[in-house]
Amino acid sequence: MTPHDLDISGRHLEGAWWGPAPDAAPTLVLLHEGLGCVGLWGEFPARLAEATGCGVFAYSRAGYGKSSPIPLPRPLTYMHDEARQTLPKILDAIGFREGALVGHSDGASIALIHAGAIRDPRVKAVSLMAPHVFTEDMGLASIAEAQRAYEQGDLKRKLARWHAHVDCAFYGWNGAWLDPGFRAWNLEEFLAPIRIPLQVIRGEADQYGTMEQVRKIERGAGGQVDTVIIPGIGHSPYREAPEATLTALTGFLGRAGIMKNTAS
Numbered sequence: 087m088t089p090h091d092l093d094i095s096g097r098h099l100e101g102a103w104w105g106p107a108p109d110a111a112p113t114l115v116l117l118h119e120g121l122g123c124v125g126l127w128g129e130f131p132a133r134l135a136e137a138t139g140c141g142v143f144a145y146s147r148a149g150y151g152k153s154s155p156i157p158l159p160r161p162l163t164y165m166h167d168e169a170r171q172t173l174p175k176i177l178d179a180i181g182f183r184e185g186a187l188v189g190h191s192d193g194a195s196i197a198l199i200h201a202g203a204i205r206d207p208r209v210k211a212v213s214l215m216a217p218h219v220f221t222e223d224m225g226l227a228s229i230a231e232a233q234r235a236y237e238q239g240d241l242k243r244k245l246a247r248w249h250a251h252v253d254c255a256f257y258g259w260n261g262a263w264l265d266p267g268f269r270a271w272n273l274e275e276f277l278a279p280i281r282i283p284l285q286v287i288r289g290e291a292d293q294y295g296t297m298e299q300v301r302k303i304e305r306g307a308g309g310q311v312d313t314v315i316i317p318g319i320g321h322s323p324y325r326e327a328p329e330a331t332l333t334a335l336t337g338f339l340g341r342a343g344i345m346k347n348t349a350s
Contacts, residue, residue: 087102087103087104087131087132088102088103088104089101089102089103090102090103090143090180092145092176092179092180094172094175094176094179095171095172095175097148097153097154097156098153098154099145099146099147099148099153099154099176100123100124100145100146100150100151100152100153101124101143101144101145101146101180102124102131102143102144102145103141103142103143103180104131104132104134104135104141104142104143105135105136105139105140105141105142106135106139106140106141107141107181108141108180108181108182108183108185109181109183110141111139111140111141112140112141112183112184112185112186112210112344112345113140113141113142113143113180113182113183113184113185114134114135114138114140114141114142114143114185114186114187114188114339114344115142115143115144115176115177115180115182115185115186115187115188116130116131116142116143116144116188116189116190116193117173117187117188117189117190117192117193117194117196117197118144118146118147118150118190118192118193119190119191119192119193119216119322120191120192120259120260120263121150121232121245121255121256121259122146122150122190122191122192122193123146123150123151123152123153123248123249123255124144124145124146124151124152125151125248126151126248127144127324128325129328130324130325130328130331130332131144133328133332134188134332134335134336137332137336138336138339138344138345139345140185140339140344140345141185143180143182145176147168147172148172149251149254149255149258150249150255151248151249151250151255152250153250155250155251155254156254156258158254158257158258158261159257159258159261159262159265160258160259160261160262161262162262162265162267162268162271164258164262165192165195165196165199166199166203168196169196169197169198169199169200169203169204170199170200170203170204173196173200173204174200174204174206177206177208182208183208184208184209184210185208185209185210185344186209186210186211186212186213186339186342186344187200187201187209187211187212187213188212188213188215188335189212189213189214189215189217190215190216190322190323190324191215191216191217191218191294191321192218192259194214194215194216194217194218195217195218195219195273197212197213197214198212198214198217198219198273198276198277198280198303199273199276201276201279201280201282201284202273202275202276202277202278202279202280203276203279205279209282210282210283210342210343210344211282211283211284211285211338211339211342211344212280212282212283212284212285213284213285213287213335213338213339214284214285214286214287214303215286215287215288215322215323215324215331216287216288216289216292216294216295216321216322216323217286217288217295217299217303218273218294218295218299219272219273219274219277219299219302219303219306220271220272220273220274220299220302221263221268221269221271221272222295222296222298222299224293224294224295224296225293225294225295226263226264226269228293228294229260229263229264229294230264232260233260233264236256236260241256242256274302274306277302277303277306277307277308278306278307278308279308280307280308280309281308281309282309282342283309283310283312283338283341283342284303284307284309284310284311284312285311285312285313285314285334285335285338286300286303286304286311286312286313286314287314287316287323287331287334287335288300288313288314288315288316288323289315289316289318289319289320289321289322289323289326289327290315290316290317290318290319291318291319291320292320292321293320293321294321297315300313300315312338312341314330314334316330316331316334
């Protein structure tokens with residue numbers, strides 16, 4: 087892993103690079119979950135780079151990891167803002183030439199908005215792990231439970247290992263999702279314009295969303311959707327089932343013509 091921090095719109099963003107540079111191979115850009123950051127991807131980026139021959143870039147969004155903090159509360163449009171305003175600047179700043187977006191949870195929603203709204207021709211495919219396109223009572227209940235674990239349990243201590251501004255990271259996510267106004271949040275309008283290869287990877291026992299999230303994507307997307315449901319796991323496929331997730335992702339990237347040196 088090579089550190090590759092950025093300054094975007096006056097904020098310092100923690101970044102890291104694995105594998106070849108954009109002028110040598112396609113690039114896979116990882117977009118983390120609502121409580122994630124560069125460090126919480128663990129060994130996954132290195133293994134993904136090795137399996138695909140692609141470069142892999144990950145960054146911590148503002149408020150997460152070692153990136154600059156942000157004022158709270160976050161606007162309820164924070165995922166839209168990231169997809170439309172910040173992510174295009176990041177792709178330019180790293181010299182992105184072609185490749186794919188790989189998002190998890192909030193990061194998957196950001197990838198979906200970007201693919202549907204920006205339609206950058208350099209982005210040839212999108213893989214969504216545990217995506218959300220609308221709110222559900224069961225998901226909001228799990229987010230409320232996370233708040234109890236943070237305020238009454240040891241979740242804050244665990245997250246503080248990874249986030250320099252831990253309250254900013256947690257409440258920036260938790261506060262937005264539990265805001266009553268967030269119940270109207272919906273991304274279905276971004277699906278039909280997506281004509282590039284699209285993949286959904288979901289744990290069968292995902293505690294933050296039902297299979298209806300996947301069905302909405304399958305019915306609404308402008309092209310074919312490659313769906314992989316992994317049995318026996320929850321919301322974090324790349325952590326809970328890394329082998330199955332890597333197999334699914336490399337197969338999809340191969341079929342989409344992204345991978346440099348590995349057949350699908």
